[in-house]
Amino acid sequence: MASPKIRCGVAGVGSLGQHHARVYAGLPGAELTGIFETNDARAKEICEKFKCQRFETLEALGEACDAVSVVVPTDKHEEVALPLLAKKTHLLIEKPLCASLEEAERVLVAARQHGCLVQVGHIEHFNPVMSFLEKEIDEPRYITAERLAPYQPRGTEVGVVLDLMIHDIGIVLELVKSPIVKIDSVGVTVLSKSEDIANARIQFQNGCVANLSASRMSTKKAREIRIFQSDAYLSLDFMNQAGHLVKKNDIIAYGLKMKIGLVKAGDLSAIPVKEIPIEKGEPLALELAHFVESVAKAKQPKVGGALGKSALEVAITITEQIRAGQK
Numbered sequence: 001m002a003s004p005k006i007r008c009g010v011a012g013v014g015s016l017g018q019h020h021a022r023v024y025a026g027l028p029g030a031e032l033t034g035i036f037e038t039n040d041a042r043a044k045e046i047c048e049k050f051k052c053q054r055f056e057t058l059e060a061l062g063e064a065c066d067a068v069s070v071v072v073p074t075d076k077h078e079e080v081a082l083p084l085l086a087k088k089t090h091l092l093i094e095k096p097l098c099a100s101l102e103e104a105e106r107v108l109v110a111a112r113q114h115g116c117l118v119q120v121g122h123i124e125h126f127n128p129v130m131s132f133l134e135k136e137i138d139e140p141r142y143i144t145a146e147r148l149a150p151y152q153p154r155g156t157e158v159g160v161v162l163d164l165m166i167h168d169i170g171i172v173l174e175l176v177k178s179p180i181v182k183i184d185s186v187g188v189t190v191l192s193k194s195e196d197i198a199n200a201r202i203q204f205q206n207g208c209v210a211n212l213s214a215s216r217m218s219t220k221k222a223r224e225i226r227i228f229q230s231d232a233y234l235s236l237d238f239m240n241q242a243g244h245l246v247k248k249n250d251i252i253a254y255g256l257k258m259k260i261g262l263v264k265a266g267d268l269s270a271i272p273v274k275e276i277p278i279e280k281g282e283p284l285a286l287e288l289a290h291f292v293e294s295v296a297k298a299k300q301p302k303v304g305g306a307l308g309k310s311a312l313e314v315a316i317t318i319t320e321q322i323r324a325g326q327k
Helices: 017-026 040-050 058-064 074-086 101-114 128-136 160-176 248-259 283-297 305-326
Strands: 006-011 030-036 067-070 090-094 118-121 140-148 180-188 197-204 209-215 222-229 232-237 242-247
Touching: 006 017, 006 058, 006 283, 017 030, 017 040, 017 067, 017 283, 030 040, 030 058, 058 074, 067 074, 067 283, 074 090, 074 101, 090 283, 101 118, 101 305, 118 283, 118 305, 128 160, 128 222, 128 232, 128 242, 140 160, 160 197, 160 209, 160 222, 160 305, 180 305, 197 305
Parallel strands: 006 030, 006 067, 067 090, 090 118, 140 209
Antiparallel strands: 140 222, 180 197, 197 209, 222 232, 232 242
16 A cells, blocks of 8 residues: 655745745655745646645645745745644755744754754755765865856845855765864855855864855856865866766876876876766755655654754854954
8 A cells, every 4th residue: 555645835936936836746755735825826826837725824734734845035934934833744944944043943943842854955965966975075175166146136135145155055064074163254245235245264173174155146157066185186066967076096197107208298188087977867856855755754854954054053154254344
């Protein structure tokens, strides 16, 4: 006998929330039960498109669902999450977890009180690129990450650190797995009320250094990371799910060949650069499938509240440094 499907819902079906609805509607093991949306026209459109119900209150949505995605502006996360948790509904809350550490703590306390799972929507953790990094990286020494996007009003209720850089903060915390000893940050406000361009240098106790840059004032999109460790250099593209790898042993072999005249000095094309075979996949579909499975099996998700809160804490520290510098 097949296991019953997990009844799923979405609170907020805007530009991102509509995709949560789409994925749930087609996900094996899940059933898109309904949505909560304040915009009448948008609610009608999504319900007709995915054959689901509109609920008039968050409490009603929580009552009808086992699991709900919270996909509303960051400053509304706590307001939306608490009524759902009170109905013992498991939540996937889009990143960042909340707009402040105090809000995040209240949400996580409520989740514990009601026995609910909370997964935080750090989607890059489900990108096949991250799966490769988790297997390949064991002792990173230096990391650079760049995340660029054109300006758009959506998301500007928070600065670029909480909007974009927090993705890379979560990635770096997961890869380095060492306490932070120092953070130095700078940023610039251009069009919104908070920083639109930011750079942070994070120093870890184990000696690793990460240099993160984010901008929402770019003419292009980019989500790239470069990692150096004692035996390899990796360059990966989260957006295009591609990258390359250079192994230390191959560089040593190149040096020996150059020494005995098999290759010309400076002929870097002789260094074997290995293209990384990454099996492409839609990160959101992989993320929601993991969430549904976590709920079905009552197991802690890969990106739980603890990592979500740690990433938020670092992001807020960077934001506060930037704002202090601007004053």
